[in-house]
Amino acid sequence: MLSIFDNINYQDGVIMGYILTEAGKKKVDEKLPQGCNCSEIARESGLYRTTVSRIIDRNYGVRLGSLEDFFSYFDLKLEETDYQELKNNENTTTINTGESKQPQNTNPSQNPEVQKYVKRPLIEEQLYESLLFTNSILRIKAPKKMGKTILINQVLEQVKMKKKYQTVSISFQEADNSHLSELNELLRWLYANVSNQLNIKDKLELPPKLNEWDNLTKTFGSKMTCTNYFEKYLLQKLNNSLFLCLDNLELLFLNENIYQDFLGMLRSWNDKASRNSLWQKLRVVISYAPNTDTKINPNQSPFNIGTAIELPEFNLEEVQQLAEIYQLNLDNSQVRELMNMVEGHPYLVRLTIDSLKTRNDMTFEKILETAPTKDGIYHSPHLQEYLAILKQHSDLAEVFLSIIKGNYLGNIENHAIKTLINLGLVKYQDGKILVRCKLYRLYFENYLGDI
Incomplete structure (x- = not known):
């Protein structure tokens, strides 16, 4: 199984926790029963498996309280000689022992989001392998705020480390309103951004100037012009595979004239890969919050092909x-x-x-x-945005309130239910439609009562 993102980097000079010294490790080793695993110790000690693993392997710092609980499980007393601080200095993780500092490898990225990333190995593995070993579109689907972007960034960083691959990440949040209101402007903006990230001038032959784009679209149309640009001036010139990530795709759903044609173009690129080896160089990742009202011909849709990954909540x-x-x-x-x-x-x-x-x-x-009040940390902007949506759509609010009160008698195929699921307010679990969390139940029961 592939192991990626094995190290997490932190800010310079920050104590990253405590690890066992050689003396502490020796005490533990003498107490560890033969054949015992981390899961057994975690279950019996009340600690988490990852915490137990980190203590035994000494590869990550943990809280001092966790070390105390770990020693207590073995009827040991944690003494000052049993542990030491784990610190970070510049790009090197070091152990503060008062003696010579021993470097350990760390992730070189200095991105604060990377530093605070929670590893999700099974999902990362699925995403990574789908990128490397399939030619189809990869879809990452989840409501807003579920961690789609940071997950993609982690995997793309891993892909970048392999020199034979090139990556481009486009977020539609960075597009102007004018780009999101007209297909020709959107595709021109997309191609310009891809070219810029690949540094076309330095690495490839310069494609036709973008100011010639409009002349070409008069003859071929916007989709064909964009497709030709990718085929003739990107894929043909690139020696390696290109990973194209399109994040926040749901912003296109606001304009039916755009998303119908854009999604159809993505589907056509995937179809080309089945008969044209040149297009097999392109791997497309689309990340989006689903929208029930998005209607598209199944034969032109990218949402029914490739690999779909839905992000679960943290455990x-x-x-x-x-x-x-x-x-x-x-x-x-x-x-x-x-x-x-x-x-x-x-x-x-x-x-x-x-x-x-x-x-x-x-x-x-x-x-x-x-938590469930307007004075809580969750109110603005998160709950406030949901409240505004529900007040604008009384039909959604009524169905949501019926679920909160346990009175909903409809089924999952109901349009309002699908919308609430896509928004992330409810979930389908064990054959039942449930409010996603206690916070939502308490908050909206209070503030939607007058609708």
């Missing part, structure tokens, strides 16, 4: 991992309380942990107490 172990990345002292009961309020919603979990770390006026108890 308990991943929430604990994020808390440890922030060096935040959350015990197991607090993590469970947080999960009880927000489930494992990545954005809500990150917002909670970040608020605890950066705001002196916030305590864990205060965050949970004020």
Whole structure:
């Protein structure tokens, strides 16, 4: 199995936790039963499996409290000689022992988002292998704020490390309104951005000037002009595969005239790859929040081909991992309380942990107490945006309230239900339609009561 993103980098000089010294490791080794695994110890000690693994392998820092709990499980007393600080200095992770510092390899990226990334190996593996070993479109689908962009960035960073691949990442959030309102402008903007990221002038023959684009579109149309540009001036000149990631695709759904043609063009590129080896160089990743109202001919749709990846919520172990990345002292009961309020919603979990770390006026108890109110950290802009949508669409609000109160008798094929699922307000689980988390139930029960 491929192992990627094995190291997480942190800010210079920041204590990244504590690891066992050789003396501490020796004590543990003497107590470890033969054949015992991390899962068994985690289950019996109340720690998380990743925490146990990090303590035993000494490859990541953990909270001092976790070391104390780990030693207590083996009826050992943690002494100062048993542990040491793990620090980061420049691009090298070092162990602060008071002696010579021993370097360990770290991820060279200095991106703050990378530093706070929670590894999700099974999903990363699926995404990575789909990119490398299939020629079809790869679709990453999830409601907003579920971590699609950061996941893609992690995998593309890994792809970049392999010199035979080139990557281009386009976010439609960066497009102007004028680009999103007319197909010709959108495709011209897309091609200009791809060319710019590939540094066409330095690495490839210069394609026809973009000011000639409009003349060509009069004869061939926008889609054919864009397709010809990719075929004749990109794919033909590139020696290696090109990974093209199109993020925030849902912004195109606002204009039917655009998304029908644009999505049809992507489907045609995929069809070309089945009979033209040149187009097999192109791997397309589309990331989007689904929209129930998007209608497209199945034979022209990219949404029914390739590999689809839907992002789940964080599990308990991943929430604990994020808390440890922030060096935040959350015990197991607090993590469970947080999960009880927000489930494992990545954005809500990150917002909670970040608020605890950066705001002196916030305590864990205060965050949970004020969570479903307008004074809570989740109100603006997250809950406020949902509230505005529901107030504009009373039919959605009525169905949502019926689910909150346990009175919904319809089925999953209902248009309103599909919309609420796509928004991320409800989920389909074990044959039932449920409110995504306790926070949503309490908040909207209170603020939607007058609709």
